[in-house]
Amino acid sequence: MAGNLITYRECIKQALREALQADERVFVMGEDVGRYGGAFAVSKNLLQEFGPERIMDTPLSEAGFVGAGIGAALGGMRPIVEIMTVNFSLLALDQIANNAATLLHMSGGQFNVPLVIRMSAGIGRQLAAQHSHSWEPLFAHLPGLRILSAGTHEDARHMLAPALADPDPVIIFEYTSLLNLEKELPTSINQVDIHKAKVRREGKDISLITYGTGVYKCLAAADELAAAGIAAEVLDLRVLRPLDDETILASVAKTNRAFIVEDASRSVSVSSEVSARIMEKSFYDLDAPVQRLCGAEVPIPYPKHLEDAAVPQPAQIVSAIKTLLQHA
């Protein structure tokens, strides 16, 4: 069995290698992707394998190299731009929001931007306020972008190829706290649908809807709930924009209850949007109001106990759902 175990980091790396081998137009650029081996060792040795033309170290110039990625995509290349972490992405937000996201529509369909931006995200390594942002909702707000969240090894391994095949800009969120985590990668799967949410575990009693680092947390919670006789369905949103309403509403129609989990702070988040859609479109399927467990509304502090308190923990998910179903 051990032979099939693979880290999340290795999944991303294999995806990158595959993409570079598959298409000469693909190149990777970002801070420290080459000589340093990637800030998190994701692209270690890729420079040696593919050379500096295809693995480009950039200066600290997020607006510049993301904008250049957009231009290179317009010019026929297939850039994979790495923003070291989401925390630095706002320096490039103007390029993403005003250029990548708008060009196709604004040019009346003439100029599409086949660009992939990857960035690592998430909390959990005691990096304090400026390095612990969960900004998926911020990007999910922008029409014209496809926002993907790789909450599993499967997605880390197989999301990149369809993202590169997409004619429009795609942002992939990867999670630093998962990098060293080993999981078995199912050999039966060699592609993922970047238009659909994915049921990670079937259940009939309640839909646990989540994304990113919430996926493994919710799966762990579902295991525990199963021991207490509660069959929780775990739905990984995976595509945060455009949201896959169909899969979300089908799950709710089956379980009649929805519980949404995310690390991002509660206000104006992905969960608030999902909750609103369920209410708008499936109100009569619900046996109870949609519930949410989200990040605290606070800049993330450095000490472990406060950091943990700032985002949902599996034990909290379990107890919240038990309480919810007991009071049913």
Added chain:
Amino acid sequence: MEQQPLQSIKLTAEQARKLLYQMLLIRRFEEKAAEMYTKEKIRGFLHLYIGEEAVAVGVMQALGPEDNVLCTYREHGHALVRGMDAGVIMAEMYGRQEGCCRGRGGSMHLFDAKTKFYGGNAIVAGHLAMAVGLGLADKKMKRKQLTCCFFGEGAMAEGAFHEAMNLAALWQVPVLFVCENNLYAMGTALRYTHAQTDLEKKGAAYGIASASVDGMDLMAVMQAANTAAESIRRTGQPYFLVCNTYRFRAHSMFDAELYREKSEVEEWKKRDPVPGFFNYLTQQHILIDNDFKEAEAKVEKEIEKAVEFADACSLEPVEELTKYTYSER
């Protein structure tokens, strides 16, 4: 603040002892921090200043208590020299509520209102614009003080650097921009991040008085910093000082250092600013060997005390998690 002599500084034994103490304090504090990181008392990111001490010590002595200071995430040394207590800094790095920011910031975010220490800023180059604003406030309020802003050469590739330089020159604000050029931005060498590697030219391009100095030589840094500070105080205009230095340790504790040869590091260690300064002092007959031993002993005690203090500190209660998200009224 008193104007510093601009030519060939002559140190008294007392001044020399103080500077030596500061150099050693940073060195030993950083070594202790590395040890505490391996013991998992310090977590998250930890960026050490070992090798670059002469820059913080040399620049900071040109500042007065009324001046503002802004630093990067590699700021323990600056905080120490600015006069923040080693124990309080260590407690912050332990994440304890007796730390300078209640433990919420950790290693990358030391702040201290008393000493006008505005961080500990971890988004590269973000603090340069804030420095311009602090300078602008001083100018508008007609306060005779300057703002000193430290950053790495990597930061100079960011738009924020160029916008800040232009604004500083345009608005003529009293800001001292100090580039700590340690030749690497994480693993990316200067030549791969800058087309123009004569960094001081970038200040000059904005019409800002600019100079560069050997950042491994404390006396040279002091001289350059005094000249810069004097110029800012006299003219009210910004100044750009590049200090050429080297970090002996990894970028952070997560760095395998694949991007440089061990021999290069060893070569630079021959120019270690700490023994370098002490050798200068003995050659000039300002201090004797015993002074060095005494400084070491004093530093050792200070660090021991800092660790003892941090070890005895407590965690902020979870109930206070959201306190200070907004001001209390």
